[in-house]
Amino acid sequence: MGEEKGGFEPKIVGFTCNWCTYAGADLAGTSRKKYPPNARLIRMMCTARFDPMFAFKALLNGADGVFISGCHPGECHYIKGNFYARRRIAAMRTILKQLGLDDRVKSYWISASEGVKFANTMKNITEEIRELGPNPMRDKIL
Amino acid sequence: MKGTELNYGDLEGVFKGLLENKVVDCLIMPRRVGNSVSYMLVRDKDKIATPESVIFAPSFGVNAANIVKGWMIAEKVGIVAKPCEIRAAIELIKLTQLNEDSVLLITVDCAGAFANEVYAANYADIGDHVDSAKIKELAGKGISIRDACAICDNRLADVGDIAIAQAGGEKAVVAGLTEKGEEALSAAGLSLEDKELDRAAEKEKIAAEAKQNLEGLPKISSEEALEEFLRDCIVCKNCRDVCPVCYCKECFFDQPLGNPAGGDLLNLAEARGAIEVPTNQLLYHLTRVYHVSTTCVACGACEDACPKDIPLTRFYPVLAKKVQEVFEYVPGKDAKEPLPFTTYEEDELEECLR
Ligand code: SF4
Numbered sequence: 231m232g233e234e235k236g237g238f239e240p241k242i243v244g245f246t247c248n249w250c251t252y253a254g255a256d257l258a259g260t261s262r263k264k265y266p267p268n269a270r271l272i273r274m275m276c277t278a279r280f281d282p283m284f285a286f287k288a289l290l291n292g293a294d295g296v297f298i299s300g301c302h303p304g305e306c307h308y309i310k311g312n313f314y315a316r317r318r319i320a321a322m323r324t325i326l327k328q329l330g331l332d333d334r335v336k337s338y339w340i341s342a343s344e345g346v347k348f349a350n351t352m353k354n355i356t357e358e359i360r361e362l363g364p365n366p367m368r369d370k371i372l
Numbered sequence: 373m374k375g376t377e378l379n380y381g382d383l384e385g386v387f388k389g390l391l392e393n394k395v396v397d398c399l400i401m402p403r404r405v406g407n408s409v410s411y412m413l414v415r416d417k418d419k420i421a422t423p424e425s426v427i428f429a430p431s432f433g434v435n436a437a438n439i440v441k442g443w444m445i446a447e448k449v450g451i452v453a454k455p456c457e458i459r460a461a462i463e464l465i466k467l468t469q470l471n472e473d474s475v476l477l478i479t480v481d482c483a484g485a486f487a488n489e490v491y492a493a494n495y496a497d498i499g500d501h502v503d504s505a506k507i508k509e510l511a512g513k514g515i516s517i518r519d520a521c522a523i524c525d526n527r528l529a530d531v532g533d534i535a536i537a538q539a540g541g542e543k544a545v546v547a548g549l550t551e552k553g554e555e556a557l558s559a560a561g562l563s564l565e566d567k568e569l570d571r572a573a574e575k576e577k578i579a580a581e582a583k584q585n586l587e588g589l590p591k592i593s594s595e596e597a598l599e600e601f602l603r604d605c606i607v608c609k610n611c612r613d614v615c616p617v618c619y620c621k622e623c624f625f626d627q628p629l630g631n632p633a634g635g636d637l638l639n640l641a642e643a644r645g646a647i648e649v650p651t652n653q654l655l656y657h658l659t660r661v662y663h664v665s666t667t668c669v670a671c672g673a674c675e676d677a678c679p680k681d682i683p684l685t686r687f688y689p690v691l692a693k694k695v696q697e698v699f700e701y702v703p704g705k706d707a708k709e710p711l712p713f714t715t716y717e718e719d720e721l722e723e724c725l726r
């Protein structure tokens with residue numbers, strides 16, 4: 231990507247739920263909110279589908295940043311999927327923090343009506359990850 | 373609580389009584405083989421001899437819960453083991469890998485244990501049982517308990533159905549911790565009286581020591597440090613196979629996605645330019661530590677089993693403890709408490725997601 235043209239463009243993998251954040255991203259698009267295109271979204275039906283191994287794998291394969299985002303707690307399309315997801319994400323991030331690997335991982339709650347929040351979040355995460363620089367695992371033989 | 377104080381010599385009768393009166397169909401309990409200690413599955417009471425010489429032995433080989441993992445049988449199995457092993461069995465009950473109605477969990481006080489080969493090699497110095505003073509004295513001679521034991525704050529027999537607690541001298545208190553335990557002891561022929569096992573002060577002392585030892589363990593706190601720590605791992609997955617709470621019928625890392633070969637590997641190498649083969653260590657250990665993060669009983673069996681001498685206690689129990697603190701969960705402490713990943717509160721944990 232733009233690396234040669236100066237400036238590092240982080241690659242970010244986002245795990246988003248179908249009903250909220252993915253729809254929020256759609257809304258940002260249809261309402262023509264501008265945001266950096268660095269995040270590749272992977273649509274899941276619910277954040278409860280998120281398995282921390284996905285994040286480990288993305289990071290080990292060189293993603294510069296990873297985020298998980300779904301409906302606000304209490305607003306899950308499947309009533310309580312994101313309550314369970316939150317426990318798993320908390321466990322994963324607790325482990326990553328201990329190992330000093332958590333700064334490239336983020337989690338958010340963004341609803342279908344929060345197109346602006348989605349766009350701003352993408353701006354922020356892209357800046358934060360750009361600040362950190364490329365994931366050192368990117369060039370390693372792992 | 374109901375129980376009774378016995379001389380060491382009377383313990384044999386208790387175990388025999390459990391079998392003889394069909395309270396259990398079999399017992400899994402330690403046995404002595406020369407200077408070593410291992411487990412036996414015993415059905416014939418006459419095979420039990422001088423158990424007092426071995427049930428308190430500070431030797432750790434396998435985690436007894438790992439023996440019965442997945443045994444969903446109707447026969448009643450009594451397990452005589454150390455607190456971390458019984459706690460693992462309780463987690464297995466919660467994970468539906470062990471039938472609660474067909475086990476009788478008998479927990480023995482532990483002062484900390486030596487790796488079984490260290491124990492056998494130094495039997496003359498260590499003997500049949502130790503206390504904390506003796507452990508310090510032995511450490512002075514370069515004979516040390518396992519790291520997992522040094523950081524263990526759950527050494528007293530206070531989980532399971534029956535406790536066998538050291539009562540000083542050659543005496544032990546045998547007490548029921550649950551109704552099932554009390555009934556079992558009565559059925560085995562013991563006459564029980566009201567008994568208090570109040571060891572709060574001792575527990576506090578152990579916890580303080582354990583905390584200090586935990587703080588003394590080297591930390592793995594960066595990506596480089598983690599890679600360095602795992603550098604020599606050959607991903608033999610022994611640490612998984614001996615782990616009592618790693619219970620999947622087919623481990624992810626034995627499936628094609630977790631253990632890619634042939635064309636799948638070529639595709640990965642195509643995407644990355646080059647990849648490590650047979651396989652990189654990081655994904656395996658990160659995933660496994662997440663899988664056991666709420667249920668790891670910190671028994672140290674993984675470290676003992678590592679053929680490459682990787683000090684895994686600094687990884688598995690240490691990281692799991694942090695996760696368990698988040699959920700205020702002590703694995704195996706309370707059979708009725710739900711596993712953290714099977715429950716939730718509506719308002720919680722947001723601070724962990726920042
Ligand atoms: S037992 Fe040791 S060498 Fe084998 S997978 Fe575990 S850490 Fe690696």
Ligand code: SF4
Binds near residue numbers: 668671
């Ligand atoms: S991860 Fe290691 S310390 Fe934890 S329960 Fe498994 S074998 Fe024991």
Ligand code: SF4
Binds near residue numbers: 623
């Ligand atoms: S490492 Fe994970 S997938 Fe493999 S057996 Fe253990 S819990 Fe199951």
